[in-house]
Amino acid sequence: MSNSGHEMIEEERSVFRGRLNHLFADWKARPFTPTENLFPSDLLKSLRQSGILDALLFVEEGGLGLASPSDRGQFLSLLLRRTGYLSLSLGRCLEGHVNVIRLVALYGTQEQRHTLATTSKKGILTGIWVTDGDPPVTIRKEGGLCRLSGIKGFASGVNEVGLALITATTEQEESVMLLVPTTDAARRQPGPGKLTGMQASGTGAYDFTGLTVSAQDILGTAGDYLRQPEFSAGAWRGSAVAIGAMDRLVDLLREELLARKRVHNPHQLCRIGDAMILQKTASLWVRQAAHAACDCPEMPSEEVTATVNLARLAVERAALELITLVQRGLGLSAFVKGRAVEQIIRDLATYLRQPAPDEALTEGAAWFVSHDWPEDCL
Template structure:
């Protein structure tokens, strides 16, 4: 079976059914986006839709009631779903992407018991996420003999207050250790420092994990697994797919505005429409190819990472171009609430800020210079 011309492990009926559920969920995300942005947290109807569509179960294996989304062979499907949700509400896409990443990590490195326990939690309405970002003090662990006591906080933790089963990283001398923690979500979250321009509804607050005791049963895999390549850097294509969804939506809203205002014959506007469309198309080609390479276990990890890093650079540039063209082409109205363009531009501009973009680009360039990735291999 193929999706967008690419093979998938899902049967045709499963593909259709999963996409239908994702489209239904995205519809609710689109309808609730403005109120979620206003409230700084996801609307209640969105959580209900997540339960009704059972989309959060999709990244688990079919034997656990999922669709294996995120497993090799489903990359094109995951790309389509992230675009759909990203086009509806980028904050929701951020939470969904984090959840998929967490389930993928637990499925890859965890024991079958740990995966089943997480699936049980998600089946009952839970959502996971990956919380890695830290302030200067960081998160550390103190030995209690067989177990460890956590001391410190996580910052920019999406879904803080709602995500009760996050995957957190703790830096140790042997590398990052992943723990799947189970805790009272609302009691430890602080949104006081989450005052961003956009992505407000992702509620990416600070979470104080001090005092939580973790041991072997909470530990997922071994120290160092979290940053194992190509999975760590190669997975960047997923947030790029969410960005693409928002770029496509902005372009569609821009065209709608030009038609409504009768400005769709002006040559300057036509050029901007062409540039936005080309930026979305370029992004789609790169993201789809990055996802395909990520799912191809025969490829050299270093080459997959280099391609992913280049994809980040291309997508960031293309998204910034779309933002500029749409804002110039619409003018002041694009900055007026409650026009959806105003919110989507804020969300996209904020979500584009990802870790170490300069390093991602220079690492990719080094990979080309040392022939890990050849220029001809890009086409």
């Protein structure tokens, strides 16, 4: 691409940052409504109408590549954090949408990129569903086609997603990725049970039994989904969403204490100060993780993974401590259902339950035991 082409894209990216900030200010000013069982369709519609979702797409498909490392994660981090502030449930689904774009960009064919872009431009949300239900999803060849069987559970946005990236086990017991339409309402099933938080994300299950796909629907090669550093490095995006909820809790703590005229109480000032330290600490960790994942092509894969793993655990620890601070600072009002602070605390506590935290911590530490800590982290 020519220098003028790069400059034009940078100008357009700047425009979209402005649109995002305007959208965020508009939604932030709206009064809280306790609709935790409803998918945040209006907010998703606002993102679509602003053109932000299209901007995530590949440059060759008319997007600005804002889901790719070429932006060094700056716009993407802002988008996910702002969305997490307004709705953790939508933030979770949007991060999945971005994950699909990233994986298709890395492993997909030109035809698959075009299919994804066409679907997204129609306003259809994509999802990544890799957790198997009972029975697990398998794929086997039948003549020139492949037949799927099994269920995907913990499928976020199951009623909204129209195209899903799923994993399936082959007859050779290898894991492959596929892009599959998921618009058949009859195949949608209830999820594992009613979660205490994140209910608006619409987590359910989807039955793929009997669906036939072609070899062209298989994304990449066997084992690509677990290939490092992408498999672990993408976790920084989920942490960015979580920080958005932390931002919201800090604001709610300050606003309620101001309304009660308790904000200058020395004990409350200590809590506010501690909350801001936790907020900034988590933010710096995510910035470091995004830098490693998106802007350091020379960094060894193991170091990228280790950095993102430690960032993920740092954000989790900070968020859990913040939840306790807010509950102590606001007392029983932080436990009243129907209030923003109570819902966000439940959503955040649920969202933070990402898989294998102990493994992420020990693997991250193991790398740095044998290597020097990066200079820019000192």
